[in-house]
Amino acid sequence: MPTNGVKVLGALADDTRRAVFESLPQGPKAVGEIAEALGVTSSAVSQHLKVLREARLVMMRPQGNRRLYSLDPRGLADARDYLEQFWPSAIAAYSAALSEAKAAPEGE
Template structure:
């Protein structure tokens, strides 16, 4: 089973999707604005936005005849929750590595 946290990481693994995602904290943007800023076709941006929406990283709201895209905090929460499950073992491994390093004599020069 793929969690949404894993889906988020997969969506952000692509350079173009990550660039789109990173362009949105400044405020909502249309497909055309994103495409122009990144030098990518509107069609390509639309395809990437679809994947970002499926991962709940962006949301869309209609404004007149345009669709504006902005960050969706649910996807970030999913990614945080996914990564937090690894912290206890990562901290334990780091602590063990420090203990081992402290127990070893310093290298001779």
């Protein structure tokens, strides 16, 4: 079963979905506002928001007859936690490459 960190990466893999996500840091927006800014249909935005909500990247709150969407920090934390497991090996590989570069004779 994939962790939510994997779900987050999968959710952000789609260009339009990522654009929907990236439209929200400035504050909550309604579906229609997002759709107009991105030049896609409200129906398409709603489908993308559903996937983003399932990955805990956005949250929704009702305001009158509208639903406002904003970023959900839980999904970003999940992605960070997932990626951090690879950090020690990435640093070790970088360190090894740096050591090899320093040990190589000049001009190679």
